[in-house]
Amino acid sequence: MGTNASAADNNLHHCNISNARTYNVLSGIITGQFLLGLPLNLSVLYIFIFRFKFWKNKSVFLFNIVAADFLLVACLPAKVYNYQLGQRRSPNHWMCKAMLFMLFLNRGASIAFLVILSLDRYFNVVYLGRRNYVKVLKKSPEISGVIWLLLLPLTIPTMVKTFECCNSHGRDDNDIADTFREVVFFSQIIIPFIILLYCTVRIVHRLKKKTVGEKAKLRRAMCVVVAVAVIFSVCFLPCAVARAALLFVRLKEWQEAEDVVVQVYDALMVLSFMDCLLDPMVYCFCHSGFKDAYLDVFCPAFLHKKLRKAETTTTTTTTTTSAVRSLSLPMVEKLQV
Template identity: 70%
Template sequence: MNSQQNMSTNSSIDDCNTPSHLTYEILSWVMVVQFMLGLPLNLSVLYIFIFRFKFWKNKAIFLFNIVVADFLLVACLPAKAYHYRHHQRHSPNDVVCKTMLFMLFLNRGASIAFLITLSIDRYFNVVHLGRRNFVKILKKSPQISIFIWLLLLPLTIPTMVKTFECCNSHGRKVETYYHDVTDTFREIVFFIQIVIPFIVLVYCTVRIVNRLRKKTVGEKTKLRRAVCVVLSVVVVFSICFLPCAVARAVLLSVRLKEWQAAEDIVVQVYDSLMVLSYMDCLLDPLVYCFCNSGFKDAYITSFCPAVLRERLLKYDYGLGTTTTTSNTNTTTSGNKTIILPIVEK
């Protein structure tokens, strides 16, 4: 029995060492770049939401929660890069490892939950226009956001196991009924958090696009903007969440069949796609711009150079055309044109 346990422990350690030093050194540099871009970007977005856009007055509470989720991710990137540089797939320190896993998967769950909520809101506003939109009611209550975070905790806690990140499930340790059930539950939670929201997202997108095609006159502008919102969420899902779920399913299959040579390759693909999934902290601001033109205008007037400011403010990202924005006042003094933002609507 002791020999079996030692073999299990050694297998766990081996599974969590990097199979290729070069691959993980490259991935560590990718995460360093993500951190260097993500930290100032998300700090600037946070500044706009709090001090310029005043999210609590502009019904953007869900967007603000996505920013908070992205900060959880950005905070983990330096430590994750450090471990990859030292040829470890996770921290050997149990507390650090569990904290990292908790924050990473809480970010993933929160980002998916609030992005899907935005898509459902657009779906009801377009497809079921005139009916009572429960999402619109929820947006006015900050308590709902707190409830969503609390609801995510039971789904995130099962992933706080060191062997989960290394996909060390089913047959990789001394199997008991308890281990088998908990491993299965963790995998089910991981896939449900991605697959079901993606199905909902595809459904909302198809219905909104069909509505746009049937609309010949009237509110085509509103419909196009709704399409841009859901398509931007589809892009985030397609790049950040779906590929790593597919790779994990392949990795589980390879490990159950004990194809060691194939496993060494699939592990690197899976970890590479997980690093790619951290791009959501860089892509989410695009969703903010498509979702709320007020945020876009406030951000441009605060951080964009004066040369580009007027041109960007006039460009409607939902339409691909130039329009006159209602969020700025233009004051002319001599040969200078000064654009003053109006944040509150």
């Protein structure tokens, strides 16, 4: 009994925070993310359901990203509560594992659907004129359901066993569930990021080769891929780097360094929650009518008119400039002859 109590106390000690000020700041940031993310994602859900009717308007994949973001927003109050109590994770094992399960599911779903959208733009640009199987797949609600189901086996290891702070790798030897969870964590970030970099480079290269008349559509495709790459760079990559550093110092048993790296890791995890605020940027680039529909419903009338007027002025200026260029080029050729 004494040994079990000692082990439990040791596990709980690792769940406690080492710097209350740091976690008070983090809880304030998460509160801000929740206060901004909840109305934002509710309003986006309204647009996709009642204005777009996403099941009819080729917006199934975008709706799945919104659903994943909503799962994340729902978890944020629990994180604030734990940080305010001076705990990195909930001391209740089932609550701890349920939270980690939801976060893993959200991250996996967001990454999967964002990468598929980027691949769709890649095939549209680089292999223009050929059959785009990704576009065919992304229109199907059944395919979206299959992707969610495929994510479950990768997320289940978070529920397999009781582990301290849902974060025990490096403390328990030869634990397959912990090792598998770490492999999933890193592979679901690093592999998609490599794919995104490849798609971005190829689209930019293709854009440079295209004529002026085709560049508008290609720029929008490039904006989609670049926006997704920015979300990865800001939200997911820093967290993966900090996770690798945490595992390294833990395996080396550098306790003082671990106390610092844990705070950095938790701070970057909080930063990763920003994807629920940045994803609407992708919707604007992916769906030409999203921004207009959102402004029509939620933007005040006087501000909406000003934005419309500014867009019209910009479009007219761009069109006039393009026309002047196309008319002046033949004149230059004649003078040279």
